[in-house]
Amino acid sequence: MLISDVARRSGVSARMLRHYDSLGLVRPTGRTDAGYRDYSDEDIRRIFHVESLRSLGLSLREVGRALDEPGFTPAQLVGDLVRQTRERIAAETELLTRLDRIGAAEPAGWEDVLQTVALLQALGSKSAATRQRAALSSTEEAPVPVEALVEAALTETDPNVAGALRWALARSGDAGLALLAPGLAARDAEVRERAVRSIAEIPDDAATTLLKEALADSELVVRGYAAVALGARGVADAVPTLVDMVVDEANDVDAADALGALALDPALADRIATGLVDRLTPGTAGSSARRRLTQALADIPGTTASRALAELSHDEDRAVALTAAYVLKLRDAR
Incomplete structure (x- = not known):
């Protein structure tokens, strides 16, 4: 032929x-x-x-x-081809993601495209300072694509950069909530914590709903950040977790402050005081936990808290008794 x-x-x-x-x-x-x-x-x-x-x-x-x-024999060669193909797919996927983000930014011209590319590259830098500057440089005129902010916020380990990313996400409004929500179901507790802390910065009813869902998380540190944020929003569902935080000394100062803020609502004051007093029973909590619970009663108004403090001022645990007596003096001086 x-x-x-x-x-x-x-x-x-x-x-x-x-x-x-x-x-x-x-x-x-x-x-x-x-x-x-x-x-x-x-x-x-x-x-x-x-x-x-x-x-x-x-x-x-x-x-x-x-x-x-x-x-x-084909085995090794096929293995090499599999590895090369995966690397190529990963590179192509990264390129596609970058193009999607540039498109989402709706650039008006090539100058905008170049600016967005520069921000995305800076956000992926190995330098924490560079990543932080990229997050802080996000403005309405030159925004970092929200998808990139969410991805970075869920993976960032540097606390200063993480704070800048949360600030940038809060400035973007509720646009990132739908992208942050899956982070609440991540297998890694640290990712769930980052998702909660990012959501907590967004003052939106949808964000409040997501934070309520986070109260069911298996890790106290995760549901604790949700509870503190919900306490600041006046959500009573946060009370049990906030009390747990005081007992376990998990960000207990912020938890006590959140309980005090919630207790400004007369309808919640006795409920909160009862929740704290119920955990004060000797044998159910250690000495240091009982002392923290007593301190938390300081900012809870109402007769339930006052009666509990009066009784605690005669507690067998001297540290608890002294704390209760001191708190009572502060309350009388107000």
């Missing part, structure tokens, strides 16, 4: 067939009287084998080895 017929039937161009011939990859077994290449059925089968292996990403040199070396 002449080269033109082979090209037509195989879909491989005549130029490529000549290239295969020059490399010794597929050499026609015959020649016509006029000197033209004459391909046999076996030659054509080899052409299809070559094309099949090329479709897997093998180079022509690797194809030749695969077809001609008797001892050639």
